[in-house]
Amino acid sequence: MITSNVFLVDDHPMTVDSYRSLISQIKTKATDDNFVTAFSCEQAYNRIIEKHNDQENFDVALVDISLPAYPAKNLLTGIDVAKLIRNYFPACKIILLTMHSEPAIVTTAKHEVNPEGFILKSDIDATSFVTAYQSITLGATFYSDTISKTQNNTIIKKLNFDAIDLQILVLIDKKIKTKDMPNHIDLSLSAIEKRKACIKNTLLKEKSSNKELIVEAKKLRLT
Incomplete structure (x- = not known):
C-alpha cells in the first residue's frame, strides 16, 4: 500500500477536520493517507x-493564506508557508485556500508559489472540493472561478502594476517596515523604495503616508 503524506494548515481546527474527512472518503485500497496538521505559521x-x-x-x-504569523522566521501568511514547503519539498502539490480574492493577494500568491490548486473557499462545496482535490493529485491544475477572474483584473492592468508591486502593497498592509522588506522580496532596499514611491505616485499623485496608501488600495479593492 502506498502512503500519501498530506499536510493540512488552517487556523480553524474544524476546517482541518473537514478536509481530513473529505480526503479520507476518496482514498483507494492501494493508498493510505497520513495526515499532518498545523494551525499557525509557527x-x-x-x-x-x-x-x-x-x-x-x-x-x-x-494551506490557508490567513494564518497567525511567525515573525521570527519571516512567515507572515500562508503564502510564506507555501513558499517554504516548495523549497523543502519541490514535488509537493500545493493547494492554497482563502476567503480573500483581492488582486494583490491572489497575484502575490500566484507569483510567489505558483500553486497546483488555488481555491476561494466560497467558490466550492464538499462535492466540488473532492473533484478539485482528485484532479490536482492526478496532475491537473485547478483554480476556482473567482481566483481565475481575479487574475484578469482590469484595474491592475490599467495601473500597470506587476506582481512585485502588489507584493509590496501586501507587505505595507501587513505593517512591514520598508527596511525589512528585502527579507520578503528578492530586491535591494533601494529598488523597493523606488517601486514604493512609484506606487504612491500612481495611486495618490501626491506625498502620502502608508496608511493613506492602503486606504486607497482598499478602495480600489487591490488589498
Whole structure:
C-alpha cells in the first residue's frame, strides 16, 4: 500500500477536520493517507522542519493564506508557508485556500508559489472540493472561478502594476517596515523604495503616508 503524506494548515481546527474527512472518503485500497496538521505559521514551520529532518516528504499540502504569523522566521501568511514547503519539498502539490480574492493577494500568491490548486473557499462545496482535490493529485491544475477572474483584473492592468508591486502593497498592509522588506522580496532596499514611491505616485499623485496608501488600495479593492 502506498502512503500519501498530506499536510493540512488552517487556523480553524474544524476546517482541518473537514478536509481530513473529505480526503479520507476518496482514498483507494492501494493508498493510505497520513495526515499532518498545523494551525499557525509557527506550527507549520516546525512540522516542515521535522518532516525534512526525518528525510520524508509531503505529497500534498492544503494551506490557508490567513494564518497567525511567525515573525521570527519571516512567515507572515500562508503564502510564506507555501513558499517554504516548495523549497523543502519541490514535488509537493500545493493547494492554497482563502476567503480573500483581492488582486494583490491572489497575484502575490500566484507569483510567489505558483500553486497546483488555488481555491476561494466560497467558490466550492464538499462535492466540488473532492473533484478539485482528485484532479490536482492526478496532475491537473485547478483554480476556482473567482481566483481565475481575479487574475484578469482590469484595474491592475490599467495601473500597470506587476506582481512585485502588489507584493509590496501586501507587505505595507501587513505593517512591514520598508527596511525589512528585502527579507520578503528578492530586491535591494533601494529598488523597493523606488517601486514604493512609484506606487504612491500612481495611486495618490501626491506625498502620502502608508496608511493613506492602503486606504486607497482598499478602495480600489487591490488589498
